[in-house]
Amino acid sequence: MRNWLIVATFFCLWLSTQLPESIQNSLAYFLILTFGVLHGANDIQLINKVKKDKQKKNNYLYMYVAAIVGVSLLFLVSAQWAFYFFLIISAYHFGEQHFAQKIKVKSQFDWALFVSYGSLILFMLFYKKINKVEMIIVEFTGNNTLNIELIFWVSAGLFFGVITAYAILKKIQLNWFAEVLLLGVLYVVFEVASLSWAFAIYFIFWHSFPSIKDQLYLLYGDYNKKTWLSYLKSSWLYYSISIFGLLILYLVFKERTDYFITLILYLLAAISFPHIVLMSKLENLKANSES
Template sequence: MQNKEVDFTKLQAATLIATFFSLWLAVYFEHAVENLLAYILILSFGILHGANDIKLLQVEAKKKSKPYDFLRILAYYVFFVLSVAGLFYILPSIALGLFILFSAYHFGEQHWISKINGSSRYSIFLFTAYGLVILFLLFEAHSLEVSDIIFDISKVYINNTYYQIMLGISLIIFVLLFLVKYKQIQCNILLELFYLLVFFIIFNTASLLWAFAIFFILWHAIPSLGDQITYLYGDLSRKHFIKYLRTSVIYWLASVITLVLLFFFMEGSSQEFIPFLFSFLAAITFPHVLVISGLNKN
C-alpha cells in the first residue's frame, strides 16, 4: 500500500490547517468540550479506519487468486479481538506494553512506509522507534494523567522520569536507524523536524484526550482511510468513500455500540471510561496492525 497515497502535498497542507484549527479550539474551549470532541472523532473516523480489515483481506486474496472463506476469516478476527481483550483482563501489564509497541509500529509505518525504498528488518525497528517517540512525547506532556490511566489498567504506577528516559532512548534509536537507512529514505528532514515540533506543541497545549485525538485522527486515521480506499477501489473519490462506508458500517456500528454500552455501564464517568476506551482500542488495533502491515509488504 506504500504507493497508494493520493495527492500527498494537498493532504499534508489540509492536515496542518486542521491541526492548527484544533489547537485554536484547545485554547478557547474547556477540557470537557475538548474531551467530547475527542470522543466524537475517535468513535467516528478513529474506529472507522480500522473497520474494513476483512474487506481488505478479501481484496488481497482476490488479487493473489487465493481462496477466501468469509466466515472463517470473520471467526478468526473476532477470536483475535476477544483474545486481546482477555489478555487485558488476565495480564494487563503485558497487554498494555504490547499495545504501546504495536501502536508505535503502526503509527511509524503509516508515516514512513511511502518514504522508504525497499524493505528490510531495519524498517520494523525504525517504524517502532518513531512511533515510540510520538507516544512518549504525548505521555511526558501528560505524565500524571497517563500514569493514572496505566495504573487503572495494570495497577502499576509509572514515574514521570520513566517517560523522559524512554523518550530519549526512542529518539536515539530512531536517529541511529535513520542514519543507517538514510540512502533509502526520501524525505525533507527539516519538514520532518517541523512535524515533531507541531506534535510537541499539540501535546503540550491540548488536554490528553484531545491531543491524542488530533494526532490519531488527523495524522493517522484519515491518511490511512485514504490509502485503504485507494487500495480497494483504485482511487480516492466521494463514490469510493461511500462504498467504503457501506462495507464497513456493520463492523463500525458493532464497535461503537459496544463502547457506548460500556460508557453507560461506567455511569457516564469520563475518568473511569478512558482506561476502557484505550483497552477497547487496543483489542481492535492488534488485528488491524497485522492486516495493514501484511498489505504493505506486498
C-alpha cells in the same frame, strides 16, 4: 493531503487555546469514535482484497476474530502486560503507516524505525501529560512501572539514530523540513491541548485519515467523494459492532473508571492487533506490487 492536515492541526491547536478542557475532551471522543474507529472498520473488505481464495478468506476471518478474543482475554489475565503489548504494536503501526511508503529499500531493520517513531510520538505525548497519563495507566493496569521520561528520551535517540542511518544509506526518501516541522507542531500540540484532544489530533489527522486514504486507493483505486461513500457503506456493520462493544464496556465499567478515555483505550486495544496485522500485510502487498 499533508497541507490540509497541517492547516487542520493548527486550527485544532488554536481551538486548544480557546476551549475549556471539557469541550476539548468531548471533541476528542467524537473524532475518535467516528473517524478513529472508522479507519479500522473496513477490515472485512480489505481481507477480501488480500485473500482471493474463499477458504483462505474464511481462515483469515476466523483468525481475525480469534485475535480480538485473544487480546481481550489477555487483558483479563494480565492488564499490565496487555497494555504494554498494546503500546508496542500501536507504536509499530503508527510508524509503519507513516514511513512504509517512504522507504526505498526495505530491510530487516524497518521494524526498528517503525517502533522508535511510534514510541517517540506516544511517549512525547505521555511525557508532556505525565501526571494525567500515570493516573490513567494505574487505572488501566493496577500499577505503573513505566519510566515515561526515560522511554521518551530512549525512543527519541533510537529514532534519530535509525533515521540518520537510513538517510546515509539512501534507504529512505523524505521531505526533511516537513518531518521536522510535524514533530515540532506535535510537540506544541501535546504541550497546549488536553491529553484526550492532543491524542485525537495526532490519531485522527496524522494516522486515521492517511490510513483511510491508502485503503480507498487499494479498494477503489481513487480518493474522492464517491469512494468515500463506498467506504462508508461497506464499513457500517463492523463500525456499529465496535461502537456497540464500547457501549457494553461503558455499562460494565462505568462505576469503576474515572476516565472515559480508558474505556476507549480498551476498545482500541481489542480491535487494534488484528487490524495492525492486516494493514502490515497490505503494506507488504503494496510494496511487492510496486517492485
